[in-house]
Amino acid sequence: xxxxxxxLRNRETGGSVQVRDAGLRGMITLRGDLSNSKLSSVVKSLTxxxxxxxxxxxxxxxxxxxxxxxxxxxxxxxxxxVPEALDKIAKALSGQHHxxxxxxxxxxxxxxxxxxxxxxxxxxxxxxxxxxxxQPGQIIRSRLGQVAAAFWLVDDATVQxxxxxxxxxxxxxxxxxxxxxxxxxxxxRGT
Amino acid sequence: xxxxxxxxxxxxxxxxDLHAGGEAHLKRFGPGSSDDEFEHYLFMRENPKGVHFERxxxxxxxxxxxxxxxxxxxxxVYGTYSxxxxxxxxxxxxxxxxxxx
Numbered sequence: 001x002x003x004x005x006x007x008l009r010n011r012e013t014g015g016s017v018q019v020r021d022a023g024l025r026g027m028i029t030l031r032g033d034l035s036n037s038k039l040s041s042v043v044k045s046l047t048x049x050x051x052x053x054x055x056x057x058x059x060x061x062x063x064x065x066x067x068x069x070x071x072x073x074x075x076x077x078x079x080x081x082v083p084e085a086l087d088k089i090a091k092a093l094s095g096q097h098h099x100x101x102x103x104x105x106x107x108x109x110x111x112x113x114x115x116x117x118x119x120x121x122x123x124x125x126x127x128x129x130x131x132x133x134x135q136p137g138q139i140i141r142s143r144l145g146q147v148a149a150a151f152w153l154v155d156d157a158t159v160q161x162x163x164x165x166x167x168x169x170x171x172x173x174x175x176x177x178x179x180x181x182x183x184x185x186x187x188x189r190g191t
Numbered sequence: 192x193x194x195x196x197x198x199x200x201x202x203x204x205x206x207x208d209l210h211a212g213g214e215a216h217l218k219r220f221g222p223g224s225s226d227d228e229f230e231h232y233l234f235m236r237e238n239p240k241g242v243h244f245e246r247x248x249x250x251x252x253x254x255x256x257x258x259x260x261x262x263x264x265x266x267x268v269y270g271t272y273s274x275x276x277x278x279x280x281x282x283x284x285x286x287x288x289x290x291x292x
Contacts, residue, residue, distance in 0.1 A: 054200065128203065141251065
């Protein structure tokens with residue numbers, strides 16, 4: 001069998017805000033009616049987590065659920081568990097309008113860790129990331145420089161970023177450059 | 192810079208995260224319609240200096256289409272609303288009236 005590698009091959013940078021590849025992660029794009037109780041119960045059984053509210057993300061280690069749009073979730077499970085999870089979703093939602101796709105190898109996940117992570121992302125994205133607006137547990141889908149990305153705060157010093165695999169190098173270099181350039185001190189409180 | 196509130200994810204979104212979709216509330220004239228109606232549906236667009244209703248798509252975010260009412264001259268945004276509206280909702284009309292009073 002072919003060797004399975006993440007797009008960034010465990011790249012990481014040093015510095016006061018570290019950027020590193022999160023490695024292989026199982027990701028399923030699940031579209032459907034999010035108010036459907038069968039959908040929420042199968043997602044709950046796969047992750048052990050409750051469905052997040054609008055713009056929310058719930059996470060337990062590498063397992064998690066992210067709200068992507070009013071009819072789309074990103075279900076994160078262990079990389080090797082994806083085929084089995086897809087089977088379970090197909091069984092639970094058979095006959096109902098839905099779409100579940102394995103996107104594990106189509107996305108890249110990065111972790112940012114350090115004191116001014118908020119600013120590292122804020123310099124690259126056209127969104128308000130002030131602590132009043134963006135708190136841990138809230139996902140934002142926007143851009144990093146030229147490419148689409150989703151990111152959320154795990155805690156005040158950790159951000160997770162998901163982007164398309166094809167632009168992983170660009171996104172990584174961008175974040176690394178932003179981190180290297182240092183803090184701006186724009187946000188009055190917090191990081 | 193234009194900032195619109197996406198009614199689907201509730202976020203204030205920058206213009207560069209959106210895709211403009213042209214005039215809103217068009218009535219489709221398809222097969223069976225007269226040539227004039229079809230031409231008008233396909234090509235003729237309002238280009239007002241003032242209040243305009245537009246379609247926008249939150250393309251880098253939740254991917255949903257929504258409608259916005261704004262003023263092309265002052266760039267004031269009166270509000271955004273669901274793409275499933277066939278005409279501007281009352282609260283948008285009220286906001287426009289209030290701004291023009």
